Amino acid sequence: MLLPIDQPLDLVSTLLSGQAFRWRIGDATSFSSPGPPRRTGEDVASSRQVREEPWYHGVIYRNIVKLRIVPGGIEFYSAPDDERVVAPLLMDYLGLNVDINEVYRNIGTDDRLRASIAHYPGMRILRQEPWECLVSFLCAQASNIPRITKNIEDMATAFGRPLELDAPAGSGVRGMVRRSSFPTPQELATATRQQLWDLRLGYRADYIYETTQLVAEGKVDLAAMREMDYDRTLAAMMEIPGVGDKVANCIMLFSLDRLDAFPVDVWIDRAMHEWYFTPQGKKLNRKQLRLWAMQQWGRHAGYANHYLFHGRRLMGKEDQREGSVA
DNA sequence: AGCCAGGCCCTCC
DNA sequence: GGAGGGCCTGGC
Numbered sequence: 001m002l003l004p005i006d007q008p009l010d011l012v013s014t015l016l017s018g019q020a021f022r023w024r025i026g027d028a029t030s031f032s033s034p035g036p037p038r039r040t041g042e043d044v045a046s047s048r049q050v051r052e053e054p055w056y057h058g059v060i061y062r063n064i065v066k067l068r069i070v071p072g073g074i075e076f077y078s079a080p081d082d083e084r085v086v087a088p089l090l091m092d093y094l095g096l097n098v099d100i101n102e103v104y105r106n107i108g109t110d111d112r113l114r115a116s117i118a119h120y121p122g123m124r125i126l127r128q129e130p131w132e133c134l135v136s137f138l139c140a141q142a143s144n145i146p147r148i149t150k151n152i153e154d155m156a157t158a159f160g161r162p163l164e165l166d167a168p169a170g171s172g173v174r175g176m177v178r179r180s181s182f183p184t185p186q187e188l189a190t191a192t193r194q195q196l197w198d199l200r201l202g203y204r205a206d207y208i209y210e211t212t213q214l215v216a217e218g219k220v221d222l223a224a225m226r227e228m229d230y231d232r233t234l235a236a237m238m239e240i241p242g243v244g245d246k247v248a249n250c251i252m253l254f255s256l257d258r259l260d261a262f263p264v265d266v267w268i269d270r271a272m273h274e275w276y277f278t279p280q281g282k283k284l285n286r287k288q289l290r291l292w293a294m295q296q297w298g299r300h301a302g303y304a305n306h307y308l309f310h311g312r313r314l315m316g317k318e319d320q321r322e323g324s325v326a
Numbered sequence: 327a328g329c330c331a332g333g334c335c336c337t338c339c
Numbered sequence: 340g341g342a343g344g345g346c347c348t349g350g351c
Contacts, residue, residue: 018332141333147349148332202347207334244334265332285341309332329351339342 001083003091004073007100008122011069014094015056017310019254020126021136021149022156022182023058027066027167028175055173057165059156061089061129062181064165066173077173079165095124098259107297107304112275116311123310125303126254130222131215132182133255134240137247138207152182154199159183159191189216207242214240226257233258245287253302262293262301271312 015023053069063086067076074094078086091097100122108114132152139151160180167173189212196205214220220240225233233256237248249263264272264286272289284292297304 137332142331142346143333143348144331144350197347200348202349203334203345204347242334246333250332263332267332331348331350333346335345337342337344339340 001077001087002070002073002075003087005096007096009069009074009094009096009124010120010122011053011056011067013120013123013310014126015058017123018145019250019306020058020128020133021145021152022132022179023056025054025056026175027055027173027177029057029178057177057179059163059179059181060093061086062161062163063089064163064177064179065090066165066167066177077165077167077171080163092127095127098124100124103300103303106300107307109297109304112311112315113304113307116307116314119314120307120310123306125259125306127257128255129182130225130251130255131185133251134211134215134222134243135182135188135208137250137254138211138242139201139204140250141204141242141247143204151199151201151204155188155196156180156182158195158199159187161187185212185215188212204242210241211243222256225252230258230260245290249290249302253305259302260294260299262290262297262305264289264293265309267309267312268305271308275308 012025016025055066055068057064057066059065061081063078063081065076065078065086067074067090069075074090076086076090077083078090104117108117135155136148136152139148143151157180160183162178162180164179165177167175167177188208191209191212193205193209196209199205201208211220215222220236225236228236230252233252234245234248237243237251238245243251246263246265249258249261252258252261253263269286269289272293273283276292277284293304294301
């Protein structure tokens with residue numbers, strides 16, 4: 001099915017850069033290292049080099065979704081639910097209801113940000129499912145993307161529901177995709193503390209165990225948090241074990257409709273001191289940085305955060321993986 | 327071998 | 340209120 005879009009969308013930056021952890025590149029289920037771009041194999045003889053966008057697959061709303069960019073929009077398949085059912089969910093999940101050009105006008109306030117925007121046009125903030133997002137960022141403290149990805153996948157495999165997507169013949173999609181849904185709070189609540197510990201989550205296992213009980217028992221109501229104002233949502237989030245200011249802001253930004261949320265991690269901390277509070281200025285703590293940013297960029301501060309984060313990796317160090325194949 | 331990671335929490339000052 | 344150390348595990 002084709003989902004028409006008329007604004008830039010950069011799938012690799014949006015899906016694989018650390019806001020969600022269940023997206024993979026490639027036609028079929030494969031957890032081997034991504035490696036170099038794969039050959040299509042069929043149109044090698046063709047003199048005209050048709051540059052085809054890669055497929056991605058992930059799991060949202062208990063569906064496997066496989067998608068890629070095509071002229072005019074997004075081509076996608078889903079299972080077990082029909083594409084007509086998944087289409088609006090996918091649209092919403094990808095944040096395509098947000099006018100990104102308006103966002104850029106609001107956050108393009110200096111050269112650094114404008115450079116980052118120019119380098120990552122179409123990198124979006126996802127609108128994820130709050131429960132999965134919460135567990136993901138409980139995993140994230142003192143960790144890294146590959147490890148978080150493994151932790152989340154292990155929980156899905158152990159406590160979620162197995163799914164498969166068999167692409168229709170002649171669709172040009174090759175390979176069966178087998179994934180598991182991320183467990184619901186009730187499903188994950190069946191896990192014992194020891195079982196979680198055995199997934200090698202480290203000390204995060206305790207946070208996840210405690211949090212799962214709270215959500216499954218209804219003592220934490222994530223859906224309700226989408227309706228609250230920023231301060232109330234933040235306060236409610238920080239009641240959750242293992243959730244501090246940074247993690248709360250990540251969850252709020254990526255899943256609770258708070259595009260004004262501004263998570264300050266070590267990288268943002270460095271970038272802001274380096275770029276906005278230069279040498280001798282007194283050091284601001286993380287909460288002060290967040291308040292300053294929210295003042296500066298208002299209701300799209302979270303987008304500024306994401307572009308600062310990626311902008312710094314752009315200028316700070318070399319860009320190791322970049323899909324700019326000739 | 328030893329240090330540290332995309333934090334949080336608890337203790338102590 | 341804020342600085343400092345501990346915490347599972349994995350990677351360098």
